[in-house]
Amino acid sequence: MQRKRYSPGSAPGTLLGLGAGLAVTLGALTGCSAADPTEDVALDAKAGVAAAPVAPPGRYRTLFEPCRAVPHATLRELLPGTTAMTDADRAKVFRGTPAVTYDTDRRVGCTWNADAENGAHRLVLDVERVVSYDPTVSDAARAQEVYTRKQLAAGIAVPETPPATPTSPSAPPSTSPPTSPSTSADPATPTTGAATAGTTGTGAAGTGTASPTGAPGTGATGTPSAPATTGLEPRTLGGLGEIAFVDDTLGKPGGDGQQRVVSVVFRTSNVIVTVEYRQRTTGAAAAPDSKELQDRAQNLARLLADRLEE
Numbered sequence: 001m002q003r004k005r006y007s008p009g010s011a012p013g014t015l016l017g018l019g020a021g022l023a024v025t026l027g028a029l030t031g032c033s034a035a036d037p038t039e040d041v042a043l044d045a046k047a048g049v050a051a052a053p054v055a056p057p058g059r060y061r062t063l064f065e066p067c068r069a070v071p072h073a074t075l076r077e078l079l080p081g082t083t084a085m086t087d088a089d090r091a092k093v094f095r096g097t098p099a100v101t102y103d104t105d106r107r108v109g110c111t112w113n114a115d116a117e118n119g120a121h122r123l124v125l126d127v128e129r130v131v132s133y134d135p136t137v138s139d140a141a142r143a144q145e146v147y148t149r150k151q152l153a154a155g156i157a158v159p160e161t162p163p164a165t166p167t168s169p170s171a172p173p174s175t176s177p178p179t180s181p182s183t184s185a186d187p188a189t190p191t192t193g194a195a196t197a198g199t200t201g202t203g204a205a206g207t208g209t210a211s212p213t214g215a216p217g218t219g220a221t222g223t224p225s226a227p228a229t230t231g232l233e234p235r236t237l238g239g240l241g242e243i244a245f246v247d248d249t250l251g252k253p254g255g256d257g258q259q260r261v262v263s264v265v266f267r268t269s270n271v272i273v274t275v276e277y278r279q280r281t282t283g284a285a286a287a288p289d290s291k292e293l294q295d296r297a298q299n300l301a302r303l304l305a306d307r308l309e310e
Contacts, residue, residue: 055132058139058270060308066110066125067096069307070300078123078277078296081116105129118285119257124276125304131270139270147243147267150274154247154263156234232290237298241266241273241305246298248290257281260288264301268308275301 075094076082082090099109109126130143148158237244244266251259259280266273277297279288 052136054135055138055141058129058131058143060129060269060271062105063108063127063129063271064307066108066127067098069110069125069304070096070112070123071303074300074303075112075123078300079112079114079121081114081121084116085114099126106131119279119281119288122276122278122280123300124274124278126274126276127304128272128274129270130272143267143270143272144243147265147272150265150272151236151245154234154245154265156236156245156247232294237264237266240264240298240301241268241308243267244301246294248294250287250290253287257283257285258287260290260293262290262293262297264294264297266301266305268305271308273301273304273308275304 070078072094079093082093085093093112093114096110096112099107099111101107101109107126107128109124111125112123114121128146130139130146132139132142134142151158232248234247235245237246244264247261247263247265249261251261257280259278261276261278263277264275275297277293277300279293281288
């Protein structure tokens, strides 16, 4: 019998079958190596691997023009020396001097000065918009850190939560009677209570200690603050922004008079506003009145807080 000769084109079905089988094999391999994106997310979630949450941005993206933020009626009250000025000189004072900044969306400021027969007044406004460059920390949280440093620099303590007393889970409960007051305390128990916790603050510009009775500390300039007995000592304020404080510092008397500096600082979201109001007397004139300066500075701070809400 004669053997049939093999020809490459004589068996098309065979080649098609081989191609189909190869395609199925490749499809199976491809299906094993390329999973659906939703399956990847599920696997990551089961493995506990998740993207870090992004902190929300701050409420404010721009800042207002500070030299135009204070009404002329308010400037007349804060700068009484302008009453005796000519209209042209008064208008020049009311325009203020803008602070030199390189990014007016991040920080702005303005200064007003007015001399009088018995002294001089100076008003300084500083507005800072804090931005966090850490995606896990919000702008408002970063602004709170900046605010806290300012408060500590003014000698106003920041309350702290007292540490919990460590306990040993393996230790059996004690059946002995209570320890008398004369017996020494357990070394593991803090020797200071909640009343004294967080009464000492240290900042970059000064150190202050606030007692539980509200005694004043040392202001940012290192000079004595308003006495605690008057209720005008450096302290936190309510009803102003989200958090606020007032600092009051009286300079040492000298031959050319005395100077009192009152600062009101408040934070709203990621913006921190500082109102600095100072009065300098001349000669033997009495020291500037603490309550008067504090009231005026707080009134302006509340006006600016309302401006931020617009």
